[in-house]
Amino acid sequence: MVIGHKNIILISSLILLFTFTISFASQDIAIRAGSIITISDNPIENGIILIKNGKIEALGENVVLPADVRLIDANDNFVMPGLIDAQSRLFVIDRELNESRTIAPELNILDAIDPFIKEYREVLAQGVTAVCVAPGSRSLIGGRSAVLKLNGSKNVDRMVLKADATVKAAVGVSAGNSSSSLARLEHYSSIREALIAAKLYMQRKEKADREMAEYNRKKAEYKKKEGEKEPEKKEKPKRPAKFRTNPGSDVLVRILRKEIPLQVEAHRVTDIINVLRLADEFGFTLILDKCTEGYLIADEIARRKVPVIVGPVSTSFVDIPRLEYRNHNMSNAAILSKKGVKTALGVSGRDGASSKFITLAAAMAAANGMDKDAALRAITLTPAELLGVADRIGSLQVGKDADLVILNGPPLDIRSRVEMVMIEGKVVFDRKSQR
């Protein structure tokens, strides 16, 4: 048999592709580190991290290295998981962050992502490997957030670690820096109304689904009987009216079914209490966002086991401090975490470039009373857990993505420099090649 020209090209290119894939994928990497800050477990001194196919294959003091491994020597350095900013604005153009409608859960932040924004390189250079980007706080329910990796891809789909990570909502955020109790009441009741409507929608939809299932069953039965020798006189089942779906309501239903957490930005005590009440009434998974005055009711938040993303740690991260920050306290995160609240830290900065200061935010939280280990966890594992991506990122554990940072000193020390950043085993930043 003669193989055609075309086939030869096809086969050889397949072989070529295969070898390429193999050579890229199978190059194992080992990092020999002075100190491995795993976050999930105790730190490991003088350990090795073995990376295979972009995942952490093994780590510890005694790891047997394969023969053809590429060894990265970080003997004097610290290795920690890639940092996560859970309150980032990276990849979104500022004025595109907000919608004018008040209830818009069907919106998806992924439709506004611009992968070509250059600031991401500055953020990456500080060790941030993933960000959660959510819609702004102008809408009461502003849409769905997403967790993105800073892997340099210009294809949004390849940046996405998790779409629909949360649905962003906001209560009591002042428009035009003026505040009124009435407006805040209105925010609360509008969100409540939307959730009540969604509940009814869900019930109608469930009923319609049941009717449709019933119809399908009867139809099948009818057809089966039609095929039989002696057909029983039976009425042909009637198809129920088609249920009209609504994309916004569908998203709210997923919140009610606890498939997506509702991330609610609330600053003042009254607003936080209102949000807790909403969660009691509708039973959704709640993440409190910003939570500026949370320190005043930390016990209450802890009792309900509601997690919090605190930010900004200092109002220097925003431009002009707004009214909501009137009782801003730099010990907020410290108090919440000491009271047992699962506390993540976000930068919550004015623009995308702010995310590069996530370590500074953690250091400032530590200066204001937060345990240093808790502060580190608050910018790695805790946000990963809150955003539902802890199976992939947030700590150095076997089986997780090899997203990590190599530093020449302890992470919260201002003198420490990021030497190298890796995402899924690929070097995405190397300080040596920057000069």
Place this chain on the structure above:
Amino acid sequence: MKKTKLFSVLILLSMSCYMVRAADAPQNLAIRAGRIWTVTDGVIKDGVIIIKNGKIQAVRKKPDVPEGMKLLDFSDRDVMPGLIDAHCHIGLSLDIYSEIDETVLAVTPDMQIIDAFNPLADDVKKALSSGVTTVLLAPGNKNPVAGQTAVVKLYGKTTRDRVLKRSGGVKFSLRDDALMSDRRPTSRAGLLALIREELNNAKTHKDDKPDLRIEVLKSVVDANFPAYISAYTVDEIASALTVIDEYGLNAVLIGAEEGDEIAQLIAKQNIPVILSPVLLFSRDKDLKRVVKMADSGIKIAFSSTSPRTPLSDLRTSAITAVKYGLDKEAALKSLTINAAEILGVAKRVGSIQRGKDADLVIISGDPLQPTSTVEMVIINGNIVYQRQKI
């Protein structure tokens, strides 16, 4: 039961008496410290600072303390001079960004900002925990000739204790904010023309007709009364340098965010710069501007421009600048002695030196580490802030 109650009441009473005394009487005090960052005389390990009548009487390199003297033992802590915020609007406004500008008139050199200062304002009390002990109060940026600045301490029983300078200079604004559609000036060229007009008037003024406004400006053109000129962009700074040169002003630049572009010129004219706060959303290239200015030999000082950023982030500005390449010693000086010199109060504050006011900050570690916490603040020998445990 009753006895114990009475006893505890007595204890409480004596404690409160003691606390009042501790806060009010300018007492004699010795502070032992693991490290003393004197700023002007290096770092002293395991030293002692002796305070008498609110002044620093001695800084010793040995940890012994004179007998009978009250001792604060901070052997495992650091002590630095009280920080100086070289430009802010603290205690001036009831709400965010109001009441710091006189928006009807464009030229108000007679306005004294000290008259608007409320020493009991919430933001002043809150700022005591920041480690800042002295601030320059200034009007805003909306008046071309804005009014007189003041240098005050954040604590003091009497005005005499608190106010270092009722009037420390005149603030000018070359910023776009000074342009308004409903009064002169409405353009950048008009702004400069107005300032020249006012300075010329003052220069040629005869003493026969007293005029407070003109007299203040006369002292700026004649007697070297400092001009604090707010200018951010390169063109604003260039305009400022021209005016300074034309009239031979004793000037300080405020802001100068793009000052690195003409750093050589600023350095050549020997004009110090009070920096805008290092904002935590700046691009890397903007963060490096501060470093370039300092490296060009310009004397710099940090500011919070509160309420733009809180006074507690004055130190954060310096820390961030260090991260982007500023020399550590220069950063510490810019928070203390440089600011004191620029504001003309270096005889009283800005370093830990014999004879200066006992304005001290006890901090848990290196002042230029973000993880270090201000634990105690002392002004004129009085403990004015003590950190509570969470």
